[in-house]
Amino acid sequence: MCDRHNCGEAGNCPAPKSPNSPDRWYFCEKHAAEYNQGWDYFAGLDKEEAAARAAEEQRDSSGYRESAFHGWTGSGDGSRSRDEMRALDVLECDAHVEFDEIKKAYRRLAKANHPDTNQNDKDAALRFQAIQAAYAVLRTAEERKTWKGV
Structure with a gap:
């Protein structure tokens, strides 16, 4: 039950009772x-310290924002990421190729x-490693699409 009187x-929703205390209110x-x-x-904090902390927080979490699947789109039909497009180039495949053709190209190369x-x-050996990667x-992208039902 909520710790607020008459609620x-x-x-x-836990909330600390005081700073650095393990005791919690539950609201x-x-x-x-x-x-x-x-x-x-x-x-x-003064203005400069607050700005520095805000910039640091944004810097540290910016990788999560940039790694969003649909944020990576590049050329092609817009459904593939830049990394996927590079991988298709390594496997000598077209941007609109189906996954069965990707498998064939992988096996051949x-x-x-x-x-x-x-x-x-x-x-x-280096080309083989690039092909595997x-x-x-x-x-992984195909599994993600299949799993999401896209």
Whole structure:
């Protein structure tokens, strides 16, 4: 139950009773919002320190924003990321190719560049690694599409 006096709602929003204390109040959503209404993340900091902290927070979390699947779109039909487009280039495939064709291209190129068939050829070994990495990117993207039902 909510720790606010005379409230009968479920108390599922924990809030600290005091700074650095493990004790918590448990409020309903309405009273949690009221409790946090006057809270200032930048309290006690001067303008420069507040700006520096805000910039640091944005810098640290910017990778999450940039890694959003649909934020990576590049050329092609707009449904593939830049990484997927690079992987298609490595596998010598068109931007609109189906995954079955990607598998065929992967098998063909992997067989041609495999280190066992090209012994003592360091370039072939590097191409083989690039082909494997490209296929892994495209396979993961295909699994994600299949899983999401896209």
